[in-house]
Amino acid sequence: xxxxxxxxxxxxxxxxxxxxxxxxxxxxxxxxxxxxxxxxxxxxxxxxxxxxxxxxxxxxxxxxxxxxxxxxxxxxxxxxxxxxxxxxxxxxxxxxxxxxxxxxxxxxxxxxxxxxxxxxxxxxxxxxxxxxxxxxxxxxxxxxxxxxxxxxxxxxxxxxxxxxxxxxxxxxxxxxxxxxxxxxxxxxxxxxxxxxxxx
Amino acid sequence: xxxxxxxxxxxxxxxxxxxxxxxxxxxxxxxxxxxxxxxxxxxxxxxxxxxxxxxxxxxxxxxxxxxxxxxxxxxxxxxxxxxxxx
Numbered sequence: 001x002x003x004x005x006x007x008x009x010x011x012x013x014x015x016x017x018x019x020x021x022x023x024x025x026x027x028x029x030x031x032x033x034x035x036x037x038x039x040x041x042x043x044x045x046x047x048x049x050x051x052x053x054x055x056x057x058x059x060x061x062x063x064x065x066x067x068x069x070x071x072x073x074x075x076x077x078x079x080x081x082x083x084x085x086x087x088x089x090x091x092x093x094x095x096x097x098x099x100x101x102x103x104x105x106x107x108x109x110x111x112x113x114x115x116x117x118x119x120x121x122x123x124x125x126x127x128x129x130x131x132x133x134x135x136x137x138x139x140x141x142x143x144x145x146x147x148x149x150x151x152x153x154x155x156x157x158x159x160x161x162x163x164x165x166x167x168x169x170x171x172x173x174x175x176x177x178x179x180x181x182x183x184x185x186x187x188x189x190x191x192x193x194x195x196x197x198x199x
Numbered sequence: 200x201x202x203x204x205x206x207x208x209x210x211x212x213x214x215x216x217x218x219x220x221x222x223x224x225x226x227x228x229x230x231x232x233x234x235x236x237x238x239x240x241x242x243x244x245x246x247x248x249x250x251x252x253x254x255x256x257x258x259x260x261x262x263x264x265x266x267x268x269x270x271x272x273x274x275x276x277x278x279x280x281x282x283x284x285x
Contacts, residue, residue, distance in 0.1 A: 010229045011236040018240015043224040045203020064278050071270035079266020083258045099263035106228040118238050118245050126256035146272040153271030154264045
């Protein structure tokens, strides 16, 4: 929650600078984002490689735990794809790429901006921040009507950190491990799945 | 990224390095989103269609949450529901 506010703030400051044309020309002429993105990938990789929790969880619980992130992937892509037919100017593949952010707004919006441009990148940033916010607000209702996995499914990649407290509060501590596992798997998949869908 | 993952696995005991790497990740994400903000601000096409962007984002979010929740509900009923009855 706090970090999404900080991220929106950085985005907003950049936005104001861009709008006011108060940007050094050096910034516009040299596109440094590609190199920064490579560095980001490297550091994200270190984070994932050093985290062996996901493997431990699979060993401790039954194999059916893998079904949870699979549901989120299939459900998000189909849901986002279906919605795209309501808008004439949105194509299903782009909508699915946005949905494939699973709430991991920072990384997914950066990737989508790089591949498809700033329009879709901004859609991805807003959409995935909303996914986190809606999960924080709607988890109690979702869990009541759609069972104990609903909060985890709605949270997507955020179910391992920012939305974990609300999920365990309304579904019980025993679902915490499943929630963390699903979040980790989805977080790892985002940087592969988003470029794959758009390629 | 795969290079990073291998490094991360090898360095998993070195808590200090991992902490620095985590901070670097956060800092880089801030920088990139700041630059995305600048790019959006400079892009007239994006600014003039900001309402469309908002609606599209909302629709995609609701679609993907609903889709995920429906699939999770089916899985819950089929594979996890017995756990609840204890």
